[in-house]
Amino acid sequence: MTENGAARALLSDQIRNRLTDEIASGALAPGSALDEQQLAARFGASRTPVREALRQLAATGLVEVRPRRGVTVAQMTPQRVMDMFETMAEIEAACVRLATYRITPLERSRLLDLHEASKSLVARGDVDAYDGFNQDFHETIYRATHNAFMTELALTLRARLHAFRRTQLRQGDRVVRSYDEHDAVLVAIAQGDGDAAARLMRAHMLNASAAFGRFIAGSALD
Amino acid sequence: MTENGAARALLSDQIRNRLTDEIASGALAPGSALDEQQLAARFGASRTPVREALRQLAATGLVEVRPRRGVTVAQMTPQRVMDMFETMAEIEAACVRLATYRITPLERSRLLDLHEASKSLVARGDVDAYDGFNQDFHETIYRATHNAFMTELALTLRARLHAFRRTQLRQGDRVVRSYDEHDAVLVAIAQGDGDAAARLMRAHMLNASAAFGRFIAGSALD
DNA sequence: GATGATTTGTACGTATGTATA
DNA sequence: ATATACATACGTACAAATCAT
Numbered sequence: 001m002t003e004n005g006a007a008r009a010l011l012s013d014q015i016r017n018r019l020t021d022e023i024a025s026g027a028l029a030p031g032s033a034l035d036e037q038q039l040a041a042r043f044g045a046s047r048t049p050v051r052e053a054l055r056q057l058a059a060t061g062l063v064e065v066r067p068r069r070g071v072t073v074a075q076m077t078p079q080r081v082m083d084m085f086e087t088m089a090e091i092e093a094a095c096v097r098l099a100t101y102r103i104t105p106l107e108r109s110r111l112l113d114l115h116e117a118s119k120s121l122v123a124r125g126d127v128d129a130y131d132g133f134n135q136d137f138h139e140t141i142y143r144a145t146h147n148a149f150m151t152e153l154a155l156t157l158r159a160r161l162h163a164f165r166r167t168q169l170r171q172g173d174r175v176v177r178s179y180d181e182h183d184a185v186l187v188a189i190a191q192g193d194g195d196a197a198a199r200l201m202r203a204h205m206l207n208a209s210a211a212f213g214r215f216i217a218g219s220a221l222d
Numbered sequence: 223m224t225e226n227g228a229a230r231a232l233l234s235d236q237i238r239n240r241l242t243d244e245i246a247s248g249a250l251a252p253g254s255a256l257d258e259q260q261l262a263a264r265f266g267a268s269r270t271p272v273r274e275a276l277r278q279l280a281a282t283g284l285v286e287v288r289p290r291r292g293v294t295v296a297q298m299t300p301q302r303v304m305d306m307f308e309t310m311a312e313i314e315a316a317c318v319r320l321a322t323y324r325i326t327p328l329e330r331s332r333l334l335d336l337h338e339a340s341k342s343l344v345a346r347g348d349v350d351a352y353d354g355f356n357q358d359f360h361e362t363i364y365r366a367t368h369n370a371f372m373t374e375l376a377l378t379l380r381a382r383l384h385a386f387r388r389t390q391l392r393q394g395d396r397v398v399r400s401y402d403e404h405d406a407v408l409v410a411i412a413q414g415d416g417d418a419a420a421r422l423m424r425a426h427m428l429n430a431s432a433a434f435g436r437f438i439a440g441s442a443l444d
Numbered sequence: 445g446a447t448g449a450t451t452t453g454t455a456c457g458t459a460t461g462t463a464t465a
Numbered sequence: 466a467t468a469t470a471c472a473t474a475c476g477t478a479c480a481a482a483t484c485a486t
Binding site for chain 2: 055061
Binding site: 446447448449450451452453454455456457458459460461462463464465 | 467468469470471472473474475476477478479480481482483484485486
């Protein structure tokens with residue numbers, strides 16, 4: 001569940017989504033030029049929807065537009081990615097703190113169910129399935145803030161970091177530790193200790209970030 | 223200092239900026255339709271740059287695009303504005319916590335200078351000038367996080383809330399209390415107590431939010 | 445430093461889809 | 466329910482600027 005219920009079918013949106021995926025997956029390398037005509041040809045469309053897609057991507061920071069000099073994929077230096085992870089950690093911490101004070105019994109029940117269900121996936125070592133539950137787990141917490149704006153902000157940022165998180169879960173026993181950290185957060189929520197929940201969540205996210213950092217340390221980036 | 227040093231002169235950017243101002247100032251009421259042709263005529267341009275400007279605004283959430291049904295100014299319900307203020311408060315809190323641990327002597331010196339300078343403005347009751355220093359004060363803290371992404375996020379959100387903050391500073395003795403709250407935050411920073419600084423900053427921002435809430439309670443909105 | 449090629453920025457026409465009578 | 470009106474979405478053409486020779 002992203003944002004709008006009704007189905008949309010705009011070419012510019014389709015192109016935007018495909019470009020987002022390609023940038024996030026690294027298929028389009030940072031710094032590489034995005035030629036409007038080439039893209040139009042590749043997507044079998046005209047330049048107009050391509051331009052609109054690029055403008056939308058620029059607004060979310062995925063590409064950089066230099067007037068009359070073309071569009072390039074934004075430079076995602078390791079430093080910048082780490083900055084984004086840290087920011088995400090802070091926002092997650094803020095979310096869980098608010099959620100602790102505002103979560104409804106129904107939402108809490110759903111959160112516990114998700115956590116319980118993910119247990120077996122950890123045992124099985126099913127990283128992909130765990131990633132799905134992990135996504136739901138965090139989104140449920142965002143919504144429990146009962147702050148629609150904060151929820152949207154967290155979802156947007158999480159989407160932007162998605163490509164980098166994928167690699168991270170496969171580092172060592174990260175899945176098992178992730179589960180344990182979720183558990184600790186849930187205990188703090190149950191005790192109504194928002195500050196503790198925030199602290200634990202921040203640590204949880206920074207651990208994920210560190211796992212990513214170890215990954216890029218001896219790898220492609222930088 | 224916003225973002226790019228080189229001069230830009232794209233029609234779509236000019237139009238976007240003007241529309242942003244008009245929406246923020248309320249000249250364009252929430253929910254009102256934005257007709258491409260009308261806007262094009264008004265700005266003396268064609269529909270193309272207008273469309274691009276609208277797409278950029280949609281990406282930042284200022285307008286809502288419903289495919290083939292036109293563009294409308296996003297509904298800024300009082301609830302949504304309050305949600306944005308709360309989110310801003312959390313981000314400011316996160317910033318000042320990080321800044322406490324990372325601020326350089328030079329940055330700290332600048333922060334103290336700004337605070338000291340604003341003292342006389344408070345005494346004089348010069349709200350507009352104080353607002354300027356206030357802006358610098360907060361921006362200096364953002365930058366002291368030494369997290370470029372978080373700094374951009376905070377600046378963007380602050381810009382979006384700017385229109386609503388203006389009214390807030392004129393409520394009662396808000397300026398005096400704002401100064402005192404800044405003072406408390408600085409003491410916490412000086413003591414290296416990031417958590418306390420965050421708590422105080424959150425309270426500071428929520429006070430501003432509450433001032434706004436009192437304003438709209440018996441007023442135009444809602 | 446000037447000139448040509450390429451690419452972006454802008455304008456406008458047409459068709460499709462939505463809303464209204 | 467059908468048709469009409471209207472605004473948007475997309476395509477294409479032209480203008481202007483950048484960069485390569």
